[in-house]
Amino acid sequence: MEKPLYPEINRELLSKQGELAPENLEAWRNFSKTVFKAGALSEETKQLIAIAVAHVTQCPYCIRAHTKQAMRKGVSKAEIMEAIWVASEMRAGAAYAHASIAMDEMENFEH
Template sequence: MEKTYYHPDDLKKFGNISEFEPKLAEKFFDYYRHVFKDGALSEKEKALIALAVAHAVQCPYCIDAYTQESVTKGFSEAQLMEAVHVAAAIRGGASLVHGVQMMNKAKKIMM
């Protein structure tokens, strides 16, 4: 067993997930490739969305991959960080908006 849960070299082995279950892996990677192709959104826009989502789901592999991709596609440092702030705002907002649920419940049960 590895001494750490995350290892940068594992990113290069992502494709190896097909070893245990090839059919689903093939379907997933085929889907993945199509998702990132130019469509109503450009490949470039999708890379920055992926970077923001990577921060929201806190995936170090995805952060590594989509920082590289976003820089390659020409985004500036300021644009990269603004994308992270979007992720942070949504994550923060997602917690805070549940405050309404908390308030509803509290008000219901308190005199």
């Protein structure tokens, strides 16, 4: 049987990670809790942002975790999909915008 690209997260694996750097893990958990608390943005909006960013960074663990959290907060499937489309447009738009760098290099090469 072929080994999966991304291992399944389980308590044993998380425990081992925590044992290797407990202070860092605690700091990260506190940071995460603080970031996702309601503030100027609602918890729902923050989860939608996280879903969009997770799709741009292509983190499968983040996609699963933040999709689940968003749905627990009452975010609809349609809202989640719309956030994913925004992320898709931004990623594609960034690729197109960066074409100016290649264009500049091609122009410089010719001179």
